[in-house]
Amino acid sequence: MSKNYVNAPLPFQGQKRNFIKQFKEELKKYPSNATYVDLFGGSGLLSHTVKQQNPNAVVVYNDYDNFKQRLNTISTTNKILEKLRCLVVGLPAKKTIPEAIKKQIIDVISIEDKKGFVDYISLSGSLLFSMNYVQSLAELKKQRFYNRIRKSNFSAKDYLKEVEFVRYDYKELFNLYKNIPNVVFLVDPPYLSTDCSTYKNYWKLADYLDVLKVLNETNYFYFTSNKSSVVELCEWIEKNTGGKNPFNQAEVVYRYNNTTHNTGYTDIMLHKRYTTTIT
Template sequence: MKTYKKVPLPFIGQKRNFLKHFIPVLQQNIPNNGAGWTIVDVFGGSGLLAHIAKRTLPQARVIYNDFDNYAQRLHHNAATERLRQKCQAMVSERKNQRLTPATQSRLIAEIETFNGFVDVQTLASWFLFSGKQAKDWTDLKSKTWWNGIAQSPYAEADDYLDGLEIRQQCFTELLPEFAGQPNTLLLLDPPYVSTAQGAYANEQYFGMVQFLQLADKMKPPFVFFSSTKSELPAYVDYVCREQVGNWQVWEGCQKVAIKARLNYNAAYEDNMVWRFD
């Protein structure tokens, strides 16, 4: 099966920069190509973690919780490519240049009369300044647009989700089914607390209360992704030092950190934390 090292369609928060760390962690801790193991991508997002887990450990059962309905976007990949070509032909501004009001108005008219599926998240990646998000079409068309239209065509990616078991459940329903079960790895990449979540299916889906629910119910083995923007490292240091809450799950964790950048003047640190024993 083909292995994708980046997502076929744009998604805020995809973890492709962690793959060189994530793959060895899987290989070093799960034997026999994953035979007898279940891997649950609890906050599935773009499905990249689930996809890589299945390609790395093909004998494992891999569950992708497609809460944000990324599979639907992939299903309409051909329509998104048709719309990309139409929009590209209408824009004369240079790459990364702000669009004139006239160009933006023409594009909005074209999109609203387009005969096919309209993928708002992909459109936001074309027309909003780096790192900006839109919660829906009404929100997107009210913003200032820039020329960030993808230059390369979107290829068919029907095989991207091959081999995955797809669910669509809130993590509060999915986690109790699998947490603490033998040979079950939890992949935990929740929306970052206290950050913009407008690109997700439910922008109120994950706040501080939800994070505390997750922290209380999770058990090793797990791989957890987070960021200094949501203060996970500080939280882990605190609960282990004070021995409060479900602190034992964090004891002895390993961590790797990478620098990430939203745009030319906004950077932060992303973290991958894992524990298997």
């Protein structure tokens, strides 16, 4: 059996590692042989989890952010990290890296950058303050470096094995599958009112609301947080205008996440079996 990942093998903003236990439990209420379409594939963790739990399911992973490119260049990322570990020997962990060492680190990365693609998001986790990501050498040079160099190499062996990779705008992908029987949509868009800097496109309020259209008369898992207030907005619209609330009669699961010792936010997962054809 292939490895069961509880978090994505590479850093990814917004991955669902804190929600996987609850997701697995709720997934048991859905058929093991359905077609699961991950409209906002992201790190692929939801797709991986579905395939691990339901081997007979068809799982379609929308790799719109080209995570596959990052997976395919893990060997290059590991080679860079091995060189960086040598440069920071003796430096205190999680403390600022001196400018002289920073220059040497930039030199190492620049060599690989000239050869081709460099996974700056993964390298950010080893060099920048927690949850701070860049996507280019030019952006990286502007940052203050911290000694957070990963101690072990990355590995993604068998990750997303037997999952179908596609690359579409989510609306196009939805239209391809919306009329087939026994389909469940996984809907995890970038959260409203949170940092979306590592996603490919800038999202406006209208974009978030457009996503709700895919929840109309479909089977779905939808992910948001209390920061977005999308759920409250839909409830208000239903109550005060008579408009349709796509979350009406959906099951809701909450998970509180600490960001510091006294602050945090709540992740929200809503899911609904709408059709009678899903068995």
